Amino acid sequence: MLRKETNGEERRLNRDEEDEEEEENDRGHDAWERTYADERSWEALQEDESGLLRPIDNKTLYHAQYRRRLRTATAARIQKGLIRYLYIVIDLSRAATETDYKPNRMVVVARQVEAFIREFFDQNPLSQIGLLTLKDGVAHCLTELGGSPESHIKALMGKLVCSGDASLQNGLDLVHSLLNQIPSYGHREVLMLYSALSTCDPGDIMETIQKCKSSKIRCSVIGLSAELYICKYLCLETGGSYSVSLDEPHLKELVLEHAPPPPAIAEFAISNLIKMGFPQRAAEGVISICSCHKEAKVGGGYTCPRCKARVCELPTECCICGLTLVSSPHLARSYHHLFPITPFDDVAVSSDPHKVPKNCFGCQQSLLAPGKRLLFLLYVIMIRDE
Amino acid sequence: MYLHQVPTNFFDIFPDDVSLLMVLIDTNPFFWNSINTSLSFSKFISNVLAFLNSILLLNQLNQVVVIATGYNSCDYIFDSSALQNHNQKGESLLQKLEEFVDKDESLCRDDSVDGPGFSLLSGSLSMALCYIQKVFRSGPLHPRPRILCLHGSPDGPGQYVAIMNAIFSAQRSMVPIDSCIIGAQHSAFLQQASYITSGIYLKPQLLDGLFQYLTTVFATDLHSRSFLQLPKPVGVDFRAACFCHKNTIDMGYICSVCLSIFCKHHKKCSTCGSVFGQAQTQDSSTPDRKRKTSVDN
DSSP, rough: OOOOOTTTTOOOOOHHHHHHHHHHHHTOOOOHHHHTTTTTTGGGGGEEESEEESOOOOOOHHHHHHHHHHHHHTTTTTTTSSSSEEEEEEEGGGGGSSSSSSSSSHHHHHHHHHHHHHHHHHHHHTTTEEEEETTTTTTEEEEEEEHHHHHHHHHHHHHHOSOOOOOOHHHHHHHHHHTTTTTTTSSSEEEEEEESSOOOOOOOOOHHHHHHTTTTTEEEEEEEEEOOHHHHHHHHHHHEEEESSSSSHHHHHEEEEEEEOBBOOOTTTTTTEEEEEEEEEOOOEEEEEETTTTHHHHHHEEEEETTEEESSSSSOTTTOOOOEEOOHHHHTTTHHHHOOHHHOOOOOOSSSSSTOSBBBBOOOOOOOOOOOHHHHHHHHHHOOOO | OOOOOOOSSGGGOOOOOOOEEEEEEEEOHHHSSSSSSOHHHHHHHHHHHHHHHHHHHHHHEEEEEEEEEOOEEEEEEETTTSSSSSSOOOHHHHHOOOOOOOHHHHHOOOTSSSTTOOOOOHHHHHHHHHHHHHHHHOOOOEEEEEEEEESSSSOOOHHHHHHHHHHHHHHHHOOOOEEEOOOSSHHHHHHHHHHHHOOOOOOOGGGGGHHHHHIIIIIOOOOGGGHHHHHOOOOOOOOOOTTOOOOOOOOEEEETTTOOOEESSOSTTTTEEETHHHHHHHOSSTTTSSOOOOOOO
């Protein structure tokens, strides 16, 4: 069995497949390998009273909660763009076949985008998504702008092939021409998942970036390999956010950060009154011809208030008269962005046992358990009863 | 009875038939003393107690938690899994209920969202969901939770946002909200709650037979519901109410900034102050107006 020493670092464990991979990259330890070789992550686990695993160090958990609280507190009085038209641009160049994300970057990105699409429509029911791919130096439209998650997810789960180079400029050009057609009250956004380390452009990308900036398109990029100056410049100019992911859980966190509505940029939002219909749900036994599938259906369905056509699901646009049809729960889903709950206060553990109540007010969990658990449960105490 | 196919797939995830039932009882004295009830509170409680006993008899591992919905506060009345309740279950529930009603009356809330005629359904729904979250975090083997609202008070419009938030979080955790209306009029909030979370909504015609309605419709666990023909949702009203007149409308105008609903075309949104048709300027004359971030931030 081979053993290797790199720059006097610790010895590798004796595993054959690791040796083969090590021959390919002479950087030595990869980040994911270091967690086994150097850091011994299994020693960081501990069992709590009920036999469930719990990490010793809760600092990262609390830090993440603290950051989330800060974010909601500062964003409370800022206007958000609620009606969003978002294009997701997926890089399917050669760089997406890299295996640093298991099994390869393309599969991981497709998985995360699927989860993102579901979360996005959950939080923004009135918005629409479209999918684009960058392959062989050209941008292709995978799906059109639509409000139903199933069609996008079906296209994502289909066969995706990676080849060639990624062209940032062609992607931006295509997005620009597609987003020009949307109504003026919508917020135009692009989310690029960029794996490549270069871009292969036919012209001057700075011109394209200025064009996107003047069309008020907010471009955000999530890089999978390393930070690129051109992506950083693009995001800075258009007001988006640029981040580079370290591993798959971090990628998931970064992608899902784009699901809640972003702050609205001044001068971008032309507020308008949009005419919408609130259809009634038909009774269970009614038979009618559905306008989206063009066949007779029994029960269920909604009737457009303007042209009385039957549609199967909401939110949608009536095929006959073009009226946007929503239901009041869809609007209500966005209210928690408009009226966010006040963040909870972190209460320090008091040494006086009489001050702390025996049970949590919200869930009746016993608060007398010792240790770090008490701190976590005290969050729940401060539910404002209003 | 024939097989009734339920189109959702979450029934297939946990085929177990152990349930955790959270019962939310409306104790609003304004409702119970009004002419809208055909049932007295004591008869109602005896029906509910018999129903809770039958739930606990159905399966040894079933759990029942009762939360009382007052008009000033909400509190836990009974928890069948609490260790001190092995004997005298009914007595402890009645005693705690009496204490709660006295405490609720003594709390005089001037800043309540709706006023004294309405009960705090949003509060008790939130508490039930907190308890359910605690159960979810207690490990992989837990009973399947559901919420049953026994409600009679009218819908408080000030609680709309809070109730919708509770409904959406119940939907995400896949917790059905069943409703049994013991008052005279239908509750639009609970109709929407049961529709969105795939629960059952029922307004019994004869309240004297409440126990029979409860046991035939609401007693079955979630796994067995796919085999039963249960009351289907009829005519859930999803129409919105316009912000200017509070009329229900089926076609209206939505402000693209704050999603307020209007029945007629206006020049300016009354909720957020946006002027329609032009880009926003930076001045904010009222402190309430929402600010926008600028590009240079």
